[in-house]
Amino acid sequence: MYSKKIVFIEPSVALEEIYGGLAKVGAVSPPLNLLLLAAIVRERGYAPHIIDCPALGLTYGDVIGRLKKINPRFVGLTAMTPHIMQAGKLAKAIKAAVPEAIILLGGAHISSVPEETMLRFPDIDIGFIGEADYSLPELLDTVNKGNAASTVKGTISREHSQLINTGQRGEKIKLDDLPLYAWDILEGFPYIYKTPLFAAHRTPATPILTSRGCPGKCIFCYSGCHKTISTYSAEYIINMLKHLKERYDIREFMLFDDNFVTFRENLKKLLNMLIEKKLDLTWSCNARVDMVNQEMLNLMAKAGCWQISYGIETGNQRIMDLLGKNITKEKVCRAIDMARSAGIRTVGFFMIGHFGETQETIDETIEFACNCGLDDFRMTFFTPLPGTKASLMADEYGAFENEWEGMNLFSPVFIPRCLTKKQLIENQKRAMRKFFFRPRPVLSYLKMVKNPIIALRGAYMLGQYVLKGNNH
Incomplete structure (x- = not known):
């Protein structure tokens, strides 16, 4: 029986890299996408955790320490283009320290250039193309049953040294059917956020x-x-x-x-x-x-x-x-x-x-x-x-x-x-x-x-x- 633990991570990005001279007044916002995905997979019986590196001021070493304690089956990262390099570096560190974890990546960047992203960051196992509200829980169940990720629509994965892109899902997300965001598992919310x-x-x-x-x-x-x-x-x-x-x-x-x-x-x-x-x-x-x-x-x-x-x-x-x-x-x-x-x-x-x-x-x-x-x-x-x-x-x-x-x-x-x-x-x-x-x-x-x-x-x-x- 595979572990139902999944850790969602907002990669560590120094505010100086985003805001330059405005770092001291830069915003740190809750990772809304991860909060929603955590709530969705929790409804499916999974045990989600969220590590928000920018809000908590965590280094890659801190993240690895937390992952070793949790011992998750899946690790989900998110990144838009300004943060994609940090996500790639973190994936490499996770793969070296926790090699059995399956590393997932979602967000606007990989949705826009999926093949280029997967080729550039070989430590990413599976990426999501477009909205992952339906794709993620289906993928977790599929992989835990021993089936290939390439059977899940809305993903890009590695199979026999090849990239398999299944394209975006066609169905429209019914937002009212989704649970409320999992604010309860977000450490320090709302007071540590700027x-x-x-x-x-x-x-x-x-x-x-x-x-x-x-x-x-x-x-x-x-x-x-x-x-x-x-x-x-x-x-x-x-x-x-x-x-x-x-x-x-x-x-x-x-x-x-x-x-x-x-x-x-x-x-x-x-x-x-x-x-x-x-x-x-x-x-x-x-x-x-x-x-x-x-x-x-x-x-x-x-x-x-x-x-x-x-x-x-x-x-x-x-x-x-x-x-x-x-x-x-x-x-x-x-x-x-x-x-x-x-x-x-x-x-x-x-x-x-x-x-x-x-x-x-x-x-x-x-x-x-x-x-x-x-x-x-x-x-x-x-x-x-x-x-x-x-x-x-x-x-x-x-x-x-x-x-x-x-x-x-x-x-x-x-x-x-x-x-x-x-x-x-x-x-x-x-x-x-x-x-x-x-x-x-x-x-x-x-x-x-x-x-x-x-x-x-x-x-x-x-x-x-x-x-x-x-x-x-």
Whole structure:
């Protein structure tokens, strides 16, 4: 009889590798994907454990020590592209120390480039392609019965020195049939986790997901390429929120959905239920500028929404079109105005170094960001991630350092033809200084300093990010 023990691991990644000079204010969020998979396999009779290395500050040696004590049959790792090298190194260390363990890998990266990932990291035994909610429990049962992993749809595995890719599963995940996340086995939750700066103004706070996927087809994004679009019902979400509040005293949640407003009827029902049940929860979310309206935003504010983040990316219409945003600058301004009218704070996410970027388009973007009415501003570097349409187009538009370990969004790996890496970095710093050294963002931040922890982290962020840049 094989062991039913499985350990899920969030690989150890130094915050400096992700945030550079912003490491001290960098976020450490619960691994939502692992929490859900742990809950799913627990329902099937398995005994899951979660080791969250970044949150616990664990080294590879610490992980190996814990694995030897648990002695699991399976070890599941997760990684997006910025963390894939760490996952590969950890897999190698685990295979050397616990050779009998079957090492699994899931996440957006291996879903995008499965063969390349398996070839590069020979210590990974089985990978998952796409959502693993159904594939993982089926695989565990299949392997424990002595059958080949290659019989399970949605996987890539090794068989007689060959890679067998069974492709993505066809069926749609019924989210309401899934259990609540296994927060109870997450060591230190929620208190050891740090929220993204200015993403919450009450604590304890935690991120949640109420839907999957996005209807957008942006060329640089994983979501439109790989995920089906689905949502939990309003009733399921309310049950989740009540559970988090009653058991963990959660007072605020950050909706990490790619686009919270996709399912309008379900959204309206959820907002009305939040208002009626008086849960006293505040929250923030992400949305597309072309999918909000005044009625919706007013209801969101009444239901506790205090901040909304829009993916804007650029202030140049030609580049917006090239990115596949399917929005206009006018729609951006209108969405910001409507949020302000509803009393909701706005954050704009931008990137620099796009295909076709020039000094003139950068100047246009900075001016647009400063004059469109935003309360807050983020700017990272355009990064053609593996498996996205942008990764196939990059060589046509400039020089692309196609090395996975450098793709963290905080340092430029794609350099447009008319610019240099130094110019991109200097322009990012200039954009931050120009945006934040104005009355609107200063006043917006002052409204949030009731929480001293946020105030201190904010002051440090402004010093590091605005005055010194990211220093990656």
